[in-house]
Amino acid sequence: MSSKTSIVLTGVGGHGVITAANILGKATVNADVNVYVSEVHGMAQRGGSVICTVRMGDVSSPLVASGTADAIISTEPIEALRYIRYASKNTKVITDVNPVIPFTVAVGGEEYPNLEEVFKEINSRAKLYKIDALKIAEDSGAIITKNIVMLGALAAVDVLPFKSDILFETILDNVPTKYGKINEKAFKGGIDAIKSI
Amino acid sequence: MDIIDEKPEKTILLLGNEAITRGALEAGIDVATAYPGTPSSEIADAFSAIAKYLKKKGEKPSFYFEYSINEKVALEVAAAASFSGLRALTCMKHVGLNVASDAFMTYLYVGCRGGHIIITADDPYCHSSQNEQDNRYFALFGSAPMLEPTTPQEAKEMARLGFEISEELHSPILLRTTTRLNHARGAVNLKKLKKSRGKGHFEKSPMLVTTPAVARARHPELLKMMERAEKISEKSPFNEIVAIGKTSKIGIVTSGVSFNYVKEAVEDLRVDAKILKLGMTNPLPRKMCGKLIKACEQIIIVEELEPFLENQFKAMAYDMESSVKIFGKSTGHFSRLYEYNPDIVTDALSKILKVKNPISKPIDYKIKLPSRPPTLCPGCPHRATYFAVKKVAPKETIYPTDIGCYTLGKAPPLEMADLLLCMGSNAGTACGLAVSTDQKIISFMGDSTFFHSGIPPIIDAVHHKRDVVITVLDNRTTAMTGHQPHPGTDFDGMGNPAKKILVEEVVKGCGVEHIEVTNPSDIKGTAEAFKRALDFKGPAVVVSKAPCILLENRAKRKAGKKIPTYTIDQEKCKQCNICIGKFGCPAFYYGENGTVHIDEQQCNGCGDCVQICPFDAISEKEEK
Incomplete structure (x- = not known):
């Protein structure tokens, strides 16, 4: 068994993808497992496509080789497909089902693809888990917790080299105390969403 | 705040940039200066956040920090601290060193007193930059000792120990990083914070005044310093052989983040190799490198961008009359372009070493996806300014632009960016276009860019009576790099009150006779202001002033509005x-x-x- 775990986190600038990667990295340190995280900053953040990678265990590189991700979690469906090269048949791809239409569609005449086609293609290349993270986040009390819903979902697919409690505690350590309850709901909502698939 | 509150010996997750700041604090940093620029900004932002955090707690920060007006001033301020015996740090993005290079090149002649680390954050692949220049050549160009970290942990150690190297050599040193180090997070083991020196004292010396006679006397000293630096390089713990597998005649030379990809690739390919991991890359430890050349039949050089190590290894092999085969960029196995990644490095090594590559070639998705480039935020005041300009400007108008969020105005439907070279180039190129064409010219720059390097070309336009409209998109912050303050804000990088300088008053002082100050959220009024500016014969400046929507909304949320x-x-x-x-x-x-x-x-x-x-x-x- 390889003692390397590679997680790809993708989405749209503003969805909290970097925050999620940071929390996942901190949880890994708390679990006493070696970790290396790569992020996108600067110009890449203004509503653009965002990708972060988190590698755990016996790793030297923060970047993931093609076809070697254990999981891809995406806050937007087509962003999951955009980075599908990191997936193999065994990769668990978890995505929110709610599209965020890029301005290039309205302005540049580009086309947003049929979602069913997108899911079909992801499913043909990896194990797809679809969740309505936006709704779970809304029901939890704040749509900005969508990234926490995604982390909950990740914790439920059995790829992390540590217990989900550690991730949950790290989340609570990294959000203001008054938002603890909302984040708890979001995290558990993510776990339940995977369990109910 | 983990970065200063956690106890020594504790391991915490830090961004590469934060690790550099921590390393400087563990070395007792006195004065830190910066001009923000991706991917370097968080080094400075960490100093700023720590200063504000300590002040809030009622403690006095042990260091002085400032966001300087530009990289050259940042370097000069920190150099003066070093001349006064204090430990200094200056950080900037790679192209920032072009701005600071005038000071940099002669500073190396003069040398320093207190340790001084100059951080250049290079950006292979131009994630957020206008070029991907390889600043390791600045180390060769100016004769600067240079360190290149591989991980956040090593970045912290290099920042900490770099001050000692700098003081031993009496020379500022370069700490050269790339985006994948700056914006990578890793586990960092903390050491004790060191007390800073406080106030220094400037000792006068004729050698500090670089007249031609002094410069002639200093140049041989600079070369001697590099000889001493080479001895340090030979013994440096940052230069080491990492042997993978059994004894091997295969050598791989690498530095910086490339080492990360090489190590995993060699393990994945199951080959035996000696990896020479170079952390001090100028001057190279020639004896150490020579030993590797002697011990190997083939040497593979893995480095992003230019063949900096490769050409030096070829020269060393030539001097040794060695028949070692050197693989790298010149053999076509590695590119001079963009960033490397595990796929690229594993593929090239498998080809050179003739072993099977376990990484399967990625298959592209079959569905065409719409692109998702970064864009001006909803509510960005620049969009309103651009829209207003388009209402009144003739069709052939040229729009020179500048470095900042407003560069994103290049995208359709606005398409308000026609020419861009570097910080401040909007107004300089506007002057040149006025000389060379009969087209109307409206140029754009942000307020931070105006202070950075936008003022001299405005004076040029006034002096030569250029018929141009120069726009300052004044959103009261350095938005793109993370909302840092600048001379137009009424607070500084340590959170202290600061003298706020108004753009319109500066341009008035520069002799501009037609100045319009407009609020872009009044689109009609802004369009009229631009119409008047266009009608004015000679240089006109429009200051289009409205706060960055992200800051405005943050303030509203805070106030419960x-x-x-x-x-x-x-x-x-x-x-x-x-x-x-x-x-x-x-x-x-x-x-x-x-x-x-x-x-x-x-x-x-x-x-x-x-x-x-x-x-x-x-x-x-x-x-x-």
Whole structure:
């Protein structure tokens, strides 16, 4: 068994993808497992496509080789497909089902693809888990917790080299105390969403 | 705040940039200066955040930190601290060193007293930059000792120990990073914070005044310093052989983040190799390198961008009359372009070593996906300015632009960026276009760029009576790099009150005779201001002033104020396409049958769209 775990986190600038990667990295340190995280900053953040990678265990590189991700979690469906090269048949791809239409569609005449086609293609290349993270986040009390819903979902697919409690505690350590309850709901909502698939 | 509150010996997760700041604090940093620029900004931002945090707790920060007006001034301020015996640090992005290079090149002749680390954050692949220049050549060019970290942990150690190397050599040193180090997070083991020196004392010396005679005397000293530096390089713990597998005649030479990819690739390919991991890359430890050349039949050089190590290894092999085969860029196995990654490095090594590559070639997705480039935020005041300009400017007008968020105005439908070289180039190229063409010229720069390097070309325009309109998009912050303060804000990088300098007063002082100050959220008024500026014969400056919407909304949230959202009355909407096709706010989208809607999640509540709709179909909805 390889003692390397590679997680790809993708989405749209503003969805909290970097925050999620940071929390996942901190949880890994708390679990006493070696970790290396790569992020996108600067110009890449203004509503653009965002990708972060988190590698755990016996790793030297923060970047993931093609076809070697254990999981891809995406806050937007087509962003999951955009980075599908990191997936193999065994990769668990978890995505929110709610599209965020890029301005290039309205302005540049580009086309947003049929979602069913997108899911079909992801499913043909990896194990797809679809969740309505936006709704779970809304029901939890704040749509900005969508990234926490995604982390909950990740914790439920059995790829992390540590217990989900550690991730949950790290989340609570990294959000203001008054938002603890909302984040708890979001995290558990993510776990339940995977369990109910 | 982990970065200063956690105890020594504790391991915490730090961004590469934060690790550098921590390393400097463990070395007792006295004076840190910067001009923000991706991917370097968080080094400075960490100093700024720590200073504010300590002040809030009622403690006095042990260091002085400033966001300087530009990289050259940042380097000069820190150099003076070093001359006074203090430990100094200056950080900037790679192209920032071009700006600071005038000071940098002669500073190396003079040498330093207190340790001084100059950080150049290079950006292979141009993630957020206008070029991907390899600043390791600055170390060769100016004779600067140079360190290149591989991980955040090593970045912290290099920042900490770099001051000692600098003081031993009496020379400032370069700490050269790349985006994948700056913006990588890793586990960092903390050491004790060191007390800073406080106030220094400037000792006068004729050798500090670089007249030609002094420069001639200093140049041989510089070369001697590099000889001493080479001895340090030979013994440096940052230069080491990492042997993988059994004894091997295969050598791999690498530095910086490339080492990470090499190590995993060698393990994945199951080959035996000696990896020479170079952390001090100028001057190279020639004895150590020579030993590797002697011990190997083939040497593979893995480095991003230019063949900096490769050419030096070839020269060393030539001097040794060695027949070792050197693989790298010149053999076509590695590219001089962009960033490397595990795929690229594993593939090249498998080809050179003739072993099977376990990484399967990625198959592209079959569905065509729409691109998702970065864009001006919904509610960005620059969009309103651009829209107003387009209403009054003749068709052939040229729009020189500059470095900042407003560069994103290049995208359709605004398409308000025609020419860009570097920080401040908008006004300089505007002057040149006025000399060379009969087209109208309206140039754009941000307020931070104005202070950085935008003022001299305005003076040039005034002195030579150029018929140009120079626009300062004044959003009261350095937005793109993370909202740092600048001379136009009334607070500084340590959170202290600061003298706020108004753009319009500066340009008045420069002799500009036609100055318009306008608020872009009044689109009609702004269009009229530009019309008057265009009609004026000679240089005119328009200061289009409105706060960055992200800062404005942050302040509103903090104050408990409501952020409105807007909605479209489908009865009134004639689907004329102005809001999407001309204004281009990304919060707008087409629904079914061409109906137009506003995405409430994206709308930042600026309300500019109310003014641009010819059918009064847009109105404020409810609080968000």
